Amino acid sequence: MKGWGLSVPAAPALAPRQELAGWKAGSCTWSLAANQVSRPPNPALSALSRRCEMAAFKGRRLLLWHGRCWFSQAEPPVPPQPPDSLYPPIVASATAKSKAAKRRRLEHFNQQVHAAASIEEKLQLYGKLQRPKYMVYPQTFALNADRWYRSFTNTVFVPGLPPRAASAAAEAPGAAAPEAAKTPAGAAPEAAKAPEPGTEAPEAVKAPEPAVAARAPYLDVGELRSLVCDALLQESFYQHKERPFLYRDQDHTPGPFLTQLVSTLAAFLSTRNPLLAASSLDLKPEVNYYWHHGEEVVVRGYRKGRVDPVRFQIDDNPHLQIRVPKQLPEIVPLESDLGDVPVIDHKPSKLPLFKRQYENKVFIGSKVADPCCYGHTQFHLIPDKLKRQRFIRANLEDQIEVLYRANGIASLFAWTAAQAMYQGFWSEADVTRPFVSQAVVTDGKYFAFFCYQLNTLALTAETIQNNPRKNICWGTDSKPLYDVVEDGSVKGFNDEVLFNLVRFLLNRPREL
């Protein structure tokens, strides 16, 4: 104590209140008695300790800087010392230009975020430091973008939708009988429950049947079809609209059609799905997510030569989204391995991806206090610059599916990861349960369906090393809903797309 050159007061052990007064007076006078290493947390002291720690780590001369402000609450890991040692613990510097100092600063930051009082504060601390970051656009013209996006988000892509449980198939015969006449060769239409693992099928088989019998015995597919055709005809045939302006084709007809379709279908199916009745439908919401993945060396500037994490930001504007108060059930267990994540050695700027520095935002479409904090389904509309026709004219037919997949993967990753952050998880505190969401990507005529299960948020260079978990995305190819609309009727209506849509909307947790 005396060796620090401080003026030591007469009493060797001070009460916390006296210490507080001593600090505020502007002179650093305190004593660190040997038996005071572990103290009960004092709220008045914790704020003080945080300020003192901040002073310690920023290196500012707020007070006589003869040594370190040392409070046990924010103590980084120290080597073991005998309890009666008079010397303070030996740790790396906090301000030196060394790897140990960098590690100590990162450790301090992680502890600050762990110790944050509320989710808003956690998000604020997480995105406080602004640096240039790559802007990832879900709807992109870049070639083979879905492969790059899978590597950025540690995602495995599985073609096709996840397999439905046998229980759902058991209801299908009940539902299929009246519809067999209407759709002889279509996919099994169902008043489907949430997709469950096959192991639970035997118990679940009994449960849904009486439950289904309690409700209406089957879904009227004709009713659904007429709803869809009404919306389509209203927007494209009956309503007289002016010619669309240049590059405004999608906002002219497919946009309003999609909004109308989803709102009417959701309202119609809310009797069957109580989750939809409690849901919240957002029009043109904003979904943002900010994360680190991998490391790079800074090339130019005053920070040249330093090793930095590679930062990404997704700012997405889906056309519609449905948020619900209860989470969708998991599709596969948390630690499942359904494929490989592509590893790309090149820098993201070769995709091409560009860097900019602005606010690091994490947002699901509503603020943290909103009760509907889990995601159900998103609907994306492909813009005019990325229409099918333009790809075909440029001889890039294979990139059409790449666009849909990239959109599904990036948007759903951002949404599910933001939902997980709203529940308090982040890259150092990985998710303990999987977060599931769905998305439909369409350009008005062609529909592609995607399911996403977020198993891990730990994508930074240190946390991904021992992380066996991968995120999983199931997705279909784009299929047309109809062939052509002429003379007040819809020709070539595709029931499979409709059933997929209805199945998505009826997805709900097992308890409901």
Add this chain to the structure above:
Amino acid sequence: MATGARKAVYPLFQLGGPQLRIFRPNFYMLAVRPGVPQPEDTVQFRVSMEMTKVDIKNYLEKIYNVPVAAVRTRIQYGANNKRNHKNHRVKKPDYKVAYVQLGRGQTFQFPNLFPEKEQDTETRSLEDLKDKYMEREEQRQKGDPRRGGVPDWFGL
């Protein structure tokens, strides 16, 4: 290799004379080894400053039958810092760089233009002789090793 476009000069056409005008591009593209590693489907070219992305795409597709999926260009500024013997600044010329992404899943790896030459037995023996001769010459130049590197003229 200069990649600029030059104005084609044709003789004056008069009725009945030969029709000599050929509308082909008069500029060239130079495929270069990328300075930083590029993805497998990307080829790097130095092109004329007047070429556009559409020009590059048409050039490769029509003349060389190379399927082009995407082209991105940038102009590299040549530095103006070096000074000559008169202390005038000497400018290095500017040039345009094009990054061409190939279509239909094709890839391109820039070839190694200067591979290591294989050693034949004859050349190896010749080089051994040369080395031995050089060693002998050096030994002769050196003085008595017992003098420890001190020259011969140093002494009484």
